[in-house]
Amino acid sequence: MRMIRSLLTFLWIAISVIPVGTFLLIFSLFVSAERLWWWFAQPYLSAAIFAVRWIGGVKYRVLGLENLPDVEDNQRIILCPKHQSTWETFFIPSMTPHPLAYVFKRELLLIPFFGWAMARLDMVHIDRSARSQAWSKVADLGVKLMDKGKWVIMFPEGTRTHRGQQGDYKNGAARLALATGAKIIPIAVASGRCWPRKSWRFTPGVIDVSIGAPIDAIEGESPIDLMARVEAWIETEMRVIDPLAYPQSP
Structure with missing residues (x-):
């Protein structure tokens, strides 16, 4: 039954993205x-979470929503979630009051319909093999997008990690925060409990999400x-x- 529910959910996500x-x-x-x-x-991302919940049996519980700035606030924000x-x-775009600009590898643009749509949404796609050019692009576009009212979202570990493991935290989000005066909001996400890395099968249950208070850079930091402070909060909260x-x- 679990396999059937997972298959139905993925079919809905894959088919609905076409129209x-x-x-x-x-x-x-x-x-x-x-x-x-x-x-x-x-709306599509929210509907996908709805399908995962009601077909796949994966619910969620969120702590710390009060740590997200109000819609009227024009603060520069960088979201840094745990990535499992x-x-x-x-889920994160479905709950935030601002449009988001993901920083992601450009290979995702090749995914039919999904990647093509991402290319039209003012996001930051980078070539990971050219690190210096990638950083320049993140810095330049990050400022422009945040000035338009978007929040930038970067997964500091770069790729998904297995449940209970800790990836190598990159400094890109911290560099962008220092360059733009943005605040970093750390987010702990226990999604590996119900949707494991590189798996199409769900384990029915509850995913806990915890949103931390915005972290400001200290002068001269x-x-x-x-990033060590961001990492410490996320991993402790996990x-x-x-x-x-x-x-x-302990």
């Missing part, structure tokens, strides 16, 4: 990227030190919301 992506591409010829976000992208699954890439995944932790 949504097609309409988004057509409307992108006439309307702004912000309208495309609210008309197509955000595809789930958080769908290095990107390494700033052991609070998913203690069974870290049996050796």
